Amino acid sequence: MNKLTILNEIYVILNILIEKNININFSEFKLMIHKIIDNNSTFIEHCPMEIQYEIQSLKSIINKYSDKKLLIIEITKFINAFSSIxxxxxxxxxxxxxxxxxxxxxxxxxxYYILDLFINNEESRFDNFKNEFYQIGVLIGKYYNDNNIIVKDIIYAKLQDLFNRYNFNYSLPVCCYL
Known part of the structure; x- marks a missing residue:
């Protein structure tokens, strides 16, 4: 079984929880997934009733995946990313x-990590984006230290350029609206 299939299934489940306005406790969700991977039947104790069918389907997909250690790492990284968003x-x-x-x-x-994972699946592309975006993070910090309108304009221009080059859309930071 392909790890992207499993991550996509988790993505769908997390979005179902959001659609149903169910509060997601990400620590509890990760624990449930880890128990599924470990074939621990107590995973169901951590599963909201509204998604038990989806979790059972996910369990059957996970059981077909051979490298459980790698899967735990990838799923944890993915859930943490989703949690930050x-x-x-x-x-x-x-x-x-x-x-x-x-x-x-x-x-x-x-x-961008999630988009790149599902669309491009190129780790070097994500690393390049992350390195370039780090520079924007430094500028955002500089804006809050100096409260300089020129820095805000630079942040805006650099974000537009970065998002265009990586074919990625996201809102602007709050500092661009101040």
Missing amino acids: SEYEQCNTDIPNIEKDKLYYKAVINS
Whole structure:
């Protein structure tokens, strides 16, 4: 069984939870998946009732995958990425703008990771994006230290260029709207 098939199934399940407005406890979700991989029948204790059918299907797919150790690493990395995106999308409007932009930074990298995983599946492409996006993160930090309008314009221009070159769309950080 292909690991991308398993990750795609997890992606679908997480989105079903979001669609049904079910609060996702990502630690609990990871524990459930780890127990499935370990063939521990107590995984069901961590499974919301609304997705038990989907989890049973996922379990049958996971059972066909041979390298369980690698699978745990990949699934954990994937769930952590999804969690970062979800945290940004659901962040409270009362938190300081710099905190929102920290969440934004993680969400962009993780969104690109997921996109690249399913579309391109080129780790070097993701690494290049991450390295280039790091420079934008430095500029965002500089903006909050200096509150300089020119830095904001540079962030905007660099993001537009980066997103165009990588054929990736995402919102802008809060600092670009200030």
